[in-house]
Amino acid sequence: MADHLLFDFFAAIAAASGLAMVTRRNLMHATILLLATLLATGGIFLQLQAEYALAAQVLLFAGGIVLLFVLVVMLLSPQFLRPAPFDWKSFSIAALALVVVIEIIAVVWAHHDGMIWRSAATPSANNARALGTALFQDDLLAFEFAAVPLLATIIGVVMLSKRRTE
């Protein structure tokens, strides 16, 4: 019961602030609402016993990316900060999409057979240790490949900022 309440709480915060973020005209408000969504999703991660994912979510997403967004929103010229005009025609399309979303969820709900967690899957006592073992022993190659886009990003950003100072 407490599980359900917690899930409903976090899910409601995540969905509501996500919806508010998308419809916001003020970019700074949208950034703060994105932060709320990400933190609420972190709570969901904790409920799923993924403590390391929660830590990464808070440090990387909520700490790093949202900070980046705040900085860029403050840096950009008024052209970007000018509230974007609301296009009601496209929002009628969005309403149609919402109907489709609700329909899909309803269909899934009608046919769901209660796939609850396998009882054999006892939560690992040390999530970070299990994750580290998988990351650095079984999937070391994937880990190394994940570093390639990061390197490409560093080079790309350096080139972007270098071109402007020349």
Added chain:
Amino acid sequence: MISVEHYLALGFVLFAIGACGALLRRNPTLILMSIELMLTAVNVNLIAFSRMLGEVHGQLFSLFIMADAAAETALALGILVACAARPPSAGTAETEAGEMPPEEFIAEPVSSEAEAADPAERTVL
């Protein structure tokens, strides 16, 4: 006990919100934020399945997604700032083709001599 469908529904709703935001909003910064929302929704699904199967690989994938999301955001925001410093707009449909950008958007042309003469007056952007 909460079934996995609850988490899938949450992921689906978040992804739908993000997709609508990315497709319907015109502001490039908001489009990026919507993409972040979509990636988070994918993470919710991955971690829910990881919990359902009692495996750690779903969380592993979610970590990779987080790393790529951070890289993507850093690069995209860098491009945004770089484009904001020069006349062509990075806005998707803010300015029509051939239309002059709004006045406040046109950066002062800075010649290289003036820049060399007074480095203090260089645009920080």
